[in-house]
Amino acid sequence: MSESMRLCLDELRAHDHDRFLTLLFAPPLKRPALIALYAFNLEIARVAETVSEPMMGHIRLQWWRETLEGLPRGETRGHAAAVALHEVDAFPPGVLSALADERERDLSDDVFEDMSILEAYAEATSSSVMRLVAQAINAEKAEAAGEAIRHAGIAYALTGLLRALPLHASQGRLMLPADILLARNVDPHDVLAGKMNEELRGALSDVAGHARSHLASARAASYDVALLPALLPASLCDRYLDLMTAPGFDPFRTPVEVPAFRRQLRLMGRNITNRI
Numbered sequence: 001m002s003e004s005m006r007l008c009l010d011e012l013r014a015h016d017h018d019r020f021l022t023l024l025f026a027p028p029l030k031r032p033a034l035i036a037l038y039a040f041n042l043e044i045a046r047v048a049e050t051v052s053e054p055m056m057g058h059i060r061l062q063w064w065r066e067t068l069e070g071l072p073r074g075e076t077r078g079h080a081a082a083v084a085l086h087e088v089d090a091f092p093p094g095v096l097s098a099l100a101d102e103r104e105r106d107l108s109d110d111v112f113e114d115m116s117i118l119e120a121y122a123e124a125t126s127s128s129v130m131r132l133v134a135q136a137i138n139a140e141k142a143e144a145a146g147e148a149i150r151h152a153g154i155a156y157a158l159t160g161l162l163r164a165l166p167l168h169a170s171q172g173r174l175m176l177p178a179d180i181l182l183a184r185n186v187d188p189h190d191v192l193a194g195k196m197n198e199e200l201r202g203a204l205s206d207v208a209g210h211a212r213s214h215l216a217s218a219r220a221a222s223y224d225v226a227l228l229p230a231l232l233p234a235s236l237c238d239r240y241l242d243l244m245t246a247p248g249f250d251p252f253r254t255p256v257e258v259p260a261f262r263r264q265l266r267l268m269g270r271n272i273t274n275r276i
Contacts, residue, residue: 004083005032008039011080016042018233021263025271026137026229033136034229036084037091040064041129043081044099048106049167057107064100068093090136099128106173111188114179115210118161119154126160127153133230142230145223152218152234152276158211159237162204162244163256169194180206194252204251208241218276225274235276236263 001009012020012035019038026034044064051057067075067082071093076082085091102124112118130153134142142149161168161175168175169192181188184203191200215237223231239258244251270276 001032002084002087004080004087005035007080008035008084011042012038015046017260018236018263021260021267022229022232025232025267030137030229032084033088033090034133036081036088037129037132037136039081040085040096041099043079044103045106045125047103048173049171051107054107058104061100061103061107065097068097068100091132095132099125102128111174112177115177115207118158118175118177119210119214122154122157122161123150125153126157127151129153130156130230130233134227137230138224138226141224141227145221145227148218148221148223148231149227150218151214151221152231155211155214155218155237156234158207158214159240162207162211162251163240165191165204165251166194166255169252176203176207196250196252201249205245208245211237211241215276228271228274228276231276232267232270235270236266239263239266 009020009023012023016038023031023034023038044061047057047060048054051060063077067077067079068085070077071082071086074086076086085096102121105121112121127150130149131142131146134145134149164175172192174181174188174191176186176191180186180203181191184199184206186199186203190197215234218231218234236258239262240256243249243256243258
């Protein structure tokens with residue numbers, strides 16, 4: 001393993017542990033490509049969380065777009081994830097640049113007007129990453145698994161957004177759909193202030209319900225078992241959603257965490273049954 005790949009793996013272990021664990025179930029020869037892709041996705045997904053103002057985030061994403069343009073010429077600018085992407089040479093720079101474009105939305109103060117818009121965002125980000133992983137494993141089989149990938153990616157993204165609610169609130173960001181907040185009579189100021197109440201609990205339950213629906217659709221869709229490593233992150237949604245919808249749960253007081261060994265056992269069980 002190259003030094004850049006090792007650095008990427010360390011970042012995934014520290015900041016994207018779910019996907020890090022699923023790498024263990026990927027074909028050994030495919031793992032470098034998946035490590036590089038996940039490391040790049042981690043970089044662009046964390047931009048909004050790591051900058052002090054939106055303009056800096058836009059500059060960072062533009063830096064990535066320019067870096068991706070230079071990858072075919074070996075111009076990596078010394079970034080470990082860029083070096084890893086160049087080493088594996090498995091993903092078209094334009095496709096990766098489109099992922100960076102979608103992350104511009106994270107820097108906006110605009111709320112998601114309704115659930116369908118939030119789901120479209122989830123598909124453009126999370127499902128797109130799953131699709132690239134599936135294509136890296138087997139492009140032909142990935143084409144036939146489009147529906148499973150789409151739903152699994154949306155389920156995983158919605159679950160992740162619910163888990164990240166306290167972090168987003170602390171940064172003045174509200175990533176829940178406005179139609180659900182309005183229907184539940186949720187005061188956005190309460191959310192941003194970290195105040196849990198029954199109205200917000202109802203809204204979280206509604207979003208969790210959509211995540212579960214997409215998860216069920218993914219499980220009902222057809223896909224080749226060879227693509228299971230691409231879909232495995234979604235298999236961890238159940239436990240997270242159960243925790244977040246438990247009576248009396250307060251996301252601002254209790255982090256939504258599942259011990260690593262339990263997640264490993266979950267992934268092993270799903271790998272044995274060949275289903276997410």
